[in-house]
Amino acid sequence: MQNDKTLAEVIAIIDKFSERHEAVAVASATTRIADLGVSSLNFIEMVVRFEETFNVSISDDEFQRITTVGEAVTAIQAAAQATAQ
Amino acid sequence: MSRWALILGSSSGIGRAAALKLAADGYDILGVHFDRRAAQPRIAELRAAIEHLGRRVILFNTNLARPENRHQILDQLRDTIDTSSPHNGDSRIAVILHSVAFGVTRPLIGEGSASEDDLTVTCAVMGHDLVHWVRGLVERDLLASPGRVLSLTSEGDRRHWRAYGPVSAAKAILESHTRQLAIELAPRAVTVNCILAGVTDTPALRVIPGNDDIVTASIRRNPHGRLTTPENVADAVSLMCDPRSAWITGSVISCDGGETITA
Numbered sequence: 001m002q003n004d005k006t007l008a009e010v011i012a013i014i015d016k017f018s019e020r021h022e023a024v025a026v027a028s029a030t031t032r033i034a035d036l037g038v039s040s041l042n043f044i045e046m047v048v049r050f051e052e053t054f055n056v057s058i059s060d061d062e063f064q065r066i067t068t069v070g071e072a073v074t075a076i077q078a079a080a081q082a083t084a085q
Numbered sequence: 086m087s088r089w090a091l092i093l094g095s096s097s098g099i100g101r102a103a104a105l106k107l108a109a110d111g112y113d114i115l116g117v118h119f120d121r122r123a124a125q126p127r128i129a130e131l132r133a134a135i136e137h138l139g140r141r142v143i144l145f146n147t148n149l150a151r152p153e154n155r156h157q158i159l160d161q162l163r164d165t166i167d168t169s170s171p172h173n174g175d176s177r178i179a180v181i182l183h184s185v186a187f188g189v190t191r192p193l194i195g196e197g198s199a200s201e202d203d204l205t206v207t208c209a210v211m212g213h214d215l216v217h218w219v220r221g222l223v224e225r226d227l228l229a230s231p232g233r234v235l236s237l238t239s240e241g242d243r244r245h246w247r248a249y250g251p252v253s254a255a256k257a258i259l260e261s262h263t264r265q266l267a268i269e270l271a272p273r274a275v276t277v278n279c280i281l282a283g284v285t286d287t288p289a290l291r292v293i294p295g296n297d298d299i300v301t302a303s304i305r306r307n308p309h310g311r312l313t314t315p316e317n318v319a320d321a322v323s324l325m326c327d328p329r330s331a332w333i334t335g336s337v338i339s340c341d342g343g344e345t346i347t348a
Contacts, residue, residue: 040189041150041206048121059124
C-alpha cells in the first residue's frame with residue numbers, strides 16, 4: 001500500500017466527516033484529526049469507513065493510537081500487513 | 086407465540102448479557118450496535134448463541150448518533166415484524182432496553198473539555214433517544230401491550246466522577262424521561278423503569294478516565310466486595326419483564342448489591 005496514495009484517500013475520507021473543510025484541504029500527516037472538525041462521536045464512524053475502504057480490520061491497540069492523520073495511515077497499513085500474513 | 090425484545094447497545098456489556106438472558110427467556114432479539122470489524126467475531130458469537138437457544142436474531146450495525154439510521158431501522162422493523170396474526174398473541178416488540186454507551190467522557194471546563202457538539206450528541210444518544218425510539222415504535226404500532234421500556238443509569242448521575250459530566254447529564258435525562266413516559270404509556274399497559282446498575286466491568290467503564298479509581302472504590306465499599314456483573318443486571322432486566330412486575334413503573338431501581346447505600 002503506497003504511503004502517499006493512502007494518505008490522500010485517508011484525507012478524502014476525513015473530509016466527509018469534517019466540519020472544517022478548509023483545514024482538511026491543507027492537512028498533512030502530522031495534523032491532529034480533532035483539529036479538522038471531526039467530532040468525537042463521528043470518529044468511530046470515520047474509522048469504520050477506513051476499514052470498509054481499505055478492507056482491513058484495525059486492532060483496538062492501533063485504534064487507540066490514532067490521533068493524527070499519519071497515525072491513521074499507519075493503523076491502516078499495519079492492519080493491511082496483518083491481513084496479508 | 087413470538088415475542089420480540091429490542092436491545093439498543095446489544096454487542097457488549099450489559100446489553101449483550103441482557104440479549105442472551107432474554108433469548109433464554111424466550112424472546113426473539115432485535116439488536117442495534119455500532120462496532121468496528123475487530124468486534125465482528127464477538128458479534129457472530131452472540132448471534133450463534135441466541136440462535137442456539139432457538140430464538141430469532143436480527144442485528145443492525147449502525148451509528149445511533151445519526152437520527153436517519155434510527156428511522157431506517159424502525160421502518161425496517163415495521164416491514165419485518167408480522168403483526169397480522171392476532172391468534173398468535175401480541176407479536177409486536179414487548180421489551181425495549183436502552184443500553185447505549187456512546188457518549189463523550191470529558192471534563193466540562195478547561196483543556197480537553199467536551200465541546201458543545203459532544204454535550205448535545207451525548208445527551209441525544211444516551212438520553213433523549215429513549216423517547217425517540219419509543220415514540221417511533223408507537224407511531225408504527227410496533228410496541229406490544231403489555232410491554233416494558235427499560236434503560237440503564239449509574240451512580241454517576243448523582244455523584245461526581247471525573248470526566249463523566251456529559252454522560253451524567255444524559256443519565257439524568259433518562260431518569261426524567263422514565264417518569265414522564267411511565268405516565269404517558271400507562272394506558273397501553275407499558276411500564277417504564279430505569280435500572281441503576283452498580284459499577285459494572287464493561288468496555289464502557291474502561292473508557293472512562295480514572296476508571297481504575299472508580300473500580301477500586303466500588304470494590305471497597307460494595308458489601309459483597311466485588312463489582313456488579315453484566316449478568317447481575319441482565320437478571321434484573323429479566324425480572325422486570327416478568328408479568329408480575331406490571332405495577333412497577335416510573336422507578337429507578339438499584340441493582341448493585343447495596344453499593345450505592347454504603348458510605
